[in-house]
Amino acid sequence: ETGVTQSPTHLIKTRGQQVTLRCSSQSGHNTVSWYQQALGQGPQFIFQYYREEENGRGNFPPRFSGLQFPNYSSELNVNALELDDSALYLCASSFKLAGAGDTGELFFGEGSRLTVL
Amino acid sequence: AQSVTQPDIHITVSEGASLELRCNYSYGATPYLFWYVQSPGQGLQLLLKYFSGDTLVQGIKGFEAEFKRSQSSFNLRKPSVHWSDAAEYFCAVMGAAGNKLTFGGGTRVLVKP
Numbered sequence: 178e179t180g181v182t183q184s185p186t187h188l189i190k191t192r193g194q195q196v197t198l199r200c201s202s203q204s205g206h207n208t209v210s211w212y213q214q215a216l217g218q219g220p221q222f223i224f225q226y227y228r229e230e231e232n233g234r235g236n237f238p239p240r241f242s243g244l245q246f247p248n249y250s251s252e253l254n255v256n257a258l259e260l261d262d263s264a265l266y267l268c269a270s271s272f273k274l275a276g277a278g279d280t281g282e283l284f285f286g287e288g289s290r291l292t293v294l
Numbered sequence: 295a296q297s298v299t300q301p302d303i304h305i306t307v308s309e310g311a312s313l314e315l316r317c318n319y320s321y322g323a324t325p326y327l328f329w330y331v332q333s334p335g336q337g338l339q340l341l342l343k344y345f346s347g348d349t350l351v352q353g354i355k356g357f358e359a360e361f362k363r364s365q366s367s368f369n370l371r372k373p374s375v376h377w378s379d380a381a382e383y384f385c386a387v388m389g390a391a392g393n394k395l396t397f398g399g400g401t402r403v404l405v406k407p
Contacts, residue, residue, distance in 0.1 A: 283340070
């Protein structure tokens with residue numbers, strides 16, 4: 178079991194609504210990444226936050242946004258929800274040295290399952 | 295652009311039998327390669343990783359994987375599976391920017407008693 182916690186674990190929204198998902202990173206980690214995992218598919222990279230700034234973004238529209246706080250926890254916000262946003266949203270934390278790439282050792286939380294009706 | 299293909303969507307194996315999961319990647323330089331496992335209702339757990347050096351990598355839970363550059367493959371193996379190995383397995387590649395993993399579509403493993 179990792180030290181990455183996500184909330185809420187499950188939630189149901191309707192189209193057009195907005196949602197905020199939260200993630201607490203593992204102790205000692207300074208980087209948080211978010212992934213979307215649709216049913217039956219592999220996770221897809223949404224974005225990464227390092228030192229409270231976005232550090233890379235996948236092929237997701239601007240209505241997907243995020244924040245990282247000084248304690249390295251993070252939020253994922255999705256505006257104007259669409260049916261296709263229904264998925265498991267995974268948060269992963271890791272440690273990145275300044276000026277270096279990620280070690281690749283991402284520690285994942287158990288995810289927030291979002292259903293959009 | 296980097297990509298990962300896992301050709302087998304489902305694999306059924308008897309308990310005690312050997313297991314091999316296939317992974318092919320596309321990446322222009324030497325990749326960082328990973329295998330993760332996802333059990334129902336749980337997040338992803340890292341089984342093993344390859345960065346450089348010895349092409350045969352040992353991981354947790356008795357798994358190993360072999361990097362073959364000539365075949366652009368990173369197949370996962372286990373000599374003798376246990377019922378607890380039933381799960382979904384994901385191969386992933388990380389590029390030079392070191393800020394994102396690209397995952398394959400996953401292989402679901404079912405273990406028969």
